Amino acid sequence: MKIVEGKTVSCVKGYKAAGCHVGLKNSGKKDMAVIYSEVPAVSAAVFTTNVVKAAPVLIDMEHVKNPTTRALVINSGNANACTGQQGIEDCKATAVKLAENLNIKPEEVMVYSTGVIGQLLDMDKILAGADTCVKALSSGGDEVHKAIMTTDVKEKCIFVETEIGGKTVSICGIAKGSGMIHPNMATMLAYVVTDAAVSKDVLEKMHKEITSVTFNMVTVDGDTSTNDTATIIANGCAGNSIIDKTEGTDYEDFYEAVYYINEFLAKAIAADGEGATRLMEVEVTGAESGEQARTCARSVAASSLVKAAIHGADANWGRVLCAMGYSGAEFDQMKVDVAFASSKGSIDVFVKGVPLNFDEDKALEILTNDAIQIKINMNCGSSKVKAWGCDLSKDYVEINGSYRS
Amino acid sequence: MKIVEGKTVSCVKGYKAAGCHVGLKNSGKKDMAVIYSEVPAVSAAVFTTNVVKAAPVLIDMEHVKNPTTRALVINSGNANACTGQQGIEDCKATAVKLAENLNIKPEEVMVYSTGVIGQLLDMDKILAGADTCVKALSSGGDEVHKAIMTTDVKEKCIFVETEIGGKTVSICGIAKGSGMIHPNMATMLAYVVTDAAVSKDVLEKMHKEITSVTFNMVTVDGDTSTNDTATIIANGCAGNSIIDKTEGTDYEDFYEAVYYINEFLAKAIAADGEGATRLMEVEVTGAESGEQARTCARSVAASSLVKAAIHGADANWGRVLCAMGYSGAEFDQMKVDVAFASSKGSIDVFVKGVPLNFDEDKALEILTNDAIQIKINMNCGSSKVKAWGCDLSKDYVEINGSYRS
Numbered sequence: 137m138k139i140v141e142g143k144t145v146s147c148v149k150g151y152k153a154a155g156c157h158v159g160l161k162n163s164g165k166k167d168m169a170v171i172y173s174e175v176p177a178v179s180a181a182v183f184t185t186n187v188v189k190a191a192p193v194l195i196d197m198e199h200v201k202n203p204t205t206r207a208l209v210i211n212s213g214n215a216n217a218c219t220g221q222q223g224i225e226d227c228k229a230t231a232v233k234l235a236e237n238l239n240i241k242p243e244e245v246m247v248y249s250t251g252v253i254g255q256l257l258d259m260d261k262i263l264a265g266a267d268t269c270v271k272a273l274s275s276g277g278d279e280v281h282k283a284i285m286t287t288d289v290k291e292k293c294i295f296v297e298t299e300i301g302g303k304t305v306s307i308c309g310i311a312k313g314s315g316m317i318h319p320n321m322a323t324m325l326a327y328v329v330t331d332a333a334v335s336k337d338v339l340e341k342m343h344k345e346i347t348s349v350t351f352n353m354v355t356v357d358g359d360t361s362t363n364d365t366a367t368i369i370a371n372g373c374a375g376n377s378i379i380d381k382t383e384g385t386d387y388e389d390f391y392e393a394v395y396y397i398n399e400f401l402a403k404a405i406a407a408d409g410e411g412a413t414r415l416m417e418v419e420v421t422g423a424e425s426g427e428q429a430r431t432c433a434r435s436v437a438a439s440s441l442v443k444a445a446i447h448g449a450d451a452n453w454g455r456v457l458c459a460m461g462y463s464g465a466e467f468d469q470m471k472v473d474v475a476f477a478s479s480k481g482s483i484d485v486f487v488k489g490v491p492l493n494f495d496e497d498k499a500l501e502i503l504t505n506d507a508i509q510i511k512i513n514m515n516c517g518s519s520k521v522k523a524w525g526c527d528l529s530k531d532y533v534e535i536n537g538s539y540r541s
Numbered sequence: 542m543k544i545v546e547g548k549t550v551s552c553v554k555g556y557k558a559a560g561c562h563v564g565l566k567n568s569g570k571k572d573m574a575v576i577y578s579e580v581p582a583v584s585a586a587v588f589t590t591n592v593v594k595a596a597p598v599l600i601d602m603e604h605v606k607n608p609t610t611r612a613l614v615i616n617s618g619n620a621n622a623c624t625g626q627q628g629i630e631d632c633k634a635t636a637v638k639l640a641e642n643l644n645i646k647p648e649e650v651m652v653y654s655t656g657v658i659g660q661l662l663d664m665d666k667i668l669a670g671a672d673t674c675v676k677a678l679s680s681g682g683d684e685v686h687k688a689i690m691t692t693d694v695k696e697k698c699i700f701v702e703t704e705i706g707g708k709t710v711s712i713c714g715i716a717k718g719s720g721m722i723h724p725n726m727a728t729m730l731a732y733v734v735t736d737a738a739v740s741k742d743v744l745e746k747m748h749k750e751i752t753s754v755t756f757n758m759v760t761v762d763g764d765t766s767t768n769d770t771a772t773i774i775a776n777g778c779a780g781n782s783i784i785d786k787t788e789g790t791d792y793e794d795f796y797e798a799v800y801y802i803n804e805f806l807a808k809a810i811a812a813d814g815e816g817a818t819r820l821m822e823v824e825v826t827g828a829e830s831g832e833q834a835r836t837c838a839r840s841v842a843a844s845s846l847v848k849a850a851i852h853g854a855d856a857n858w859g860r861v862l863c864a865m866g867y868s869g870a871e872f873d874q875m876k877v878d879v880a881f882a883s884s885k886g887s888i889d890v891f892v893k894g895v896p897l898n899f900d901e902d903k904a905l906e907i908l909t910n911d912a913i914q915i916k917i918n919m920n921c922g923s924s925k926v927k928a929w930g931c932d933l934s935k936d937y938v939e940i941n942g943s944y945r946s
Contacts, residue, residue, distance in 0.1 A: 187867070188862050462592070491623060
């Protein structure tokens with residue numbers, strides 16, 4: 137598996153893509169994108185669990201059931217969420233327009249929106265934008281990953297090549313994140329685009345499994361947005377023998393590469409959380425079950441008090457124990473170990489339920505870093521998991537407290 | 542029912558109390574308190590649901606089962622949490638010492654600690670402090686409510702007199718709150734002290750019911766501490782006919798007064814949240830069930846994004862819908878109304894699933910206030926509830942991000 141710098145989604149065989157400015161963002165930045173597969177592809181998607189689902193989520197939950205997918209269309213600047221029946225109609229009209237332009241079926245189009253909540257889409261701009269994007273479709277050098285950004289500071293794009301059954305398979309992952317909802321800006325969106333040949337059934341199972349331990353383990357502020365969606369699309373153009381079972385070397389190689397991409401994007405979203413100055417990785421090992429591990433890890437990563445302590449480079453293990461304690465998971469605190477780590481080393485602070493008199497200067501040195509690990513060993517089993525978050529800074533309050541503008 | 546200014550817990554008939562400095566806080570502030578009933582009283586308590594429970598919580602869960610309670614002893618400055626078996630032994634020794642001094646049984650003593658997590662109590666100071674406090678016991682003018690404070694900015698004490706069956710019953714409530722865990726400072730503690738005659742059984746039922754809609758509806762940062770406890774004690778010295786059933790005028794009068802006190806203290810804790818500049822009340826009406834109402838209200842009150850918006854006086858209803866959506870409660874967003882209100886008026890922003898074009902200047906005027914209401918009507922039933930929280934300010938990050946000192 138090799139990481140290739142500088143390549144984007146349309147560098148994957150059999151795809152064309154475009155990211156354009158169609159007038160939704162006043163800033164003049166790119167705000168609409170299309171990813172198009174020249175041949176019928178299969179897709180899988182995981183959607184927000186929020187009861188309040190944006191219109192495109194409701195539409196895509198249907199469209200993803202179609203045996204084939206040909207195009208993904210994404211707009212930023214408006215989330216088309218809480219927009220009632222008109223929002224649904226607008227979303228359908230976008231799919232129909234794309235389908236006409238590309239000579240495919242509307243149900244082969246997946247539609248995504250991110251941005252302001254509670255405002256109707258400017259359909260004149262969206263429909264004209266669909267024309268613009270389709271005309272601009274090209275292979276290589278697209279800027280889709282830029283067109284999907286809202287308040288993200290950093291671009292999130294990664295390209296991997298791997299050998300599967302003797303064929304080179306390309307996989308590109310892009311994402312946007314930041315706050316789950318910025319002042320009216322919503323959504324984590326992630327796309328993994330590959331030319332691998334894989335059955336829809338296997339793709340669905342693998343995608344669900346990988347997102348559960350990558351994107352679903354990211355928390356910026358605990359607020360699951362109305363639009364969150366992670367999509368994977370595979371068109372088979374790499375020419376590998378089709379992966380149609382969830383075992384064997386081909387599946388494992390594919391899984392490894394997709395997992396790598398998802399984890400990379402998950403960490404990038406956490407590190408680019410609103411106001412973030414540090415990436416925080418919570419690693420739970422020795423858990424009785426994956427469920428126990430996930431519950432504890434997510435609770436620690438989401439705790440405002442833990443996040444504030446990490447911001448202040450404070451080895452405040454009491455807050456880690458406390459967040460595990462209210463997570464809903466049952467465990468015996470007398471078995472728990474806690475350590476803090478970073479590239480500058482590791483320090484044990486709590487061992488088998490007993491606080492250690494640790495070296496505060498050493499802890500401060502470890503915690504004064506861009507990427508911090510909180511390592512928890514529950515010492516009661518063999519399950520493990522990681523969760524990612526970021527510190528809680530004054531800038532988070534500044535960004536999210538400012539009057540909508 | 543009448544609110545009496547200037548009275549404290551030991552002004553309730555049949556109680557003596559003292560708040561002293563015994564050396565646990567370096568600041569020289571009061572750090573230990575005893576509340577003593579001259580006659581056998583009944584008590585009830587609700588404890589933290591955190592799996593990680595401090596030593597005094599574990600002891601009190603046993604002691605509260607005793608038919609009678611005579612004394613409450615509280616120390617601030619050290620939470621006796623995550624202190625292993627030694628913490629349990631220290632807590633027991635404190636109860637034994639108090640019992641000897643007061644000539645009562647150890648199981649008639651309830652012990653509470655709040656402050657630093659993960660450090661053993663200085664038992665020399667605690668045991669000498671028990672002598673000091675018992676010698677200082679007096680009726681009227683105690684400062685127990687000051688001795689239980691940690692990072693609280695404001696004192697929280699309220700005294701009510703009400704008529705029950707022709708007798709004047711006094712009820713005093715005190716509490717401490719602030720962050721659920723300040724840099725190593727833990728705990729919400731609340732005490733309601735009354736001379737009402739009431740059976741233990743009725744007291745338990747009433748206390749559980751009232752705390753579920755008052756203290757359990759407060760969130761400062763979503764972090765349930767290791768020490769949280771709400772206790773009520775009643776010694777019968779008012780001479781009213783014993784309240785031994787959960788119905789009838791006497792019960793209702795008593796319930797009303799205790800409810801008033803609990804709600805008062807709950808709001809005071811929210812308003813004094815770390816870094817808080819505004820009290821936020823989330824009122825859910827028209828819910829299908831109390832459970833649905835509570836789930837939605839607590840989720841909105843706990844949302845970092847809602848809290849940051851309230852800090853910035855931003856009528857960001859999208860975040861309110863979003864927090865309801867991920868709360869875990871099922872509901873139909875197309876029925877929901879949302880309004881913001883304060884002493885400066887009320888403004889509808891979302892009606893039956895449709896965003897309104899509201900007057901932003903009017904909204905800003907309403908939200909620029911010390912106490913803000915978020916009013917949610919689910920329009921699908923008759924259950925209602927309130928939750929209380931505070932805004933998320935940069936000071937919260939400052940307080941909780943600073944290196945432990």
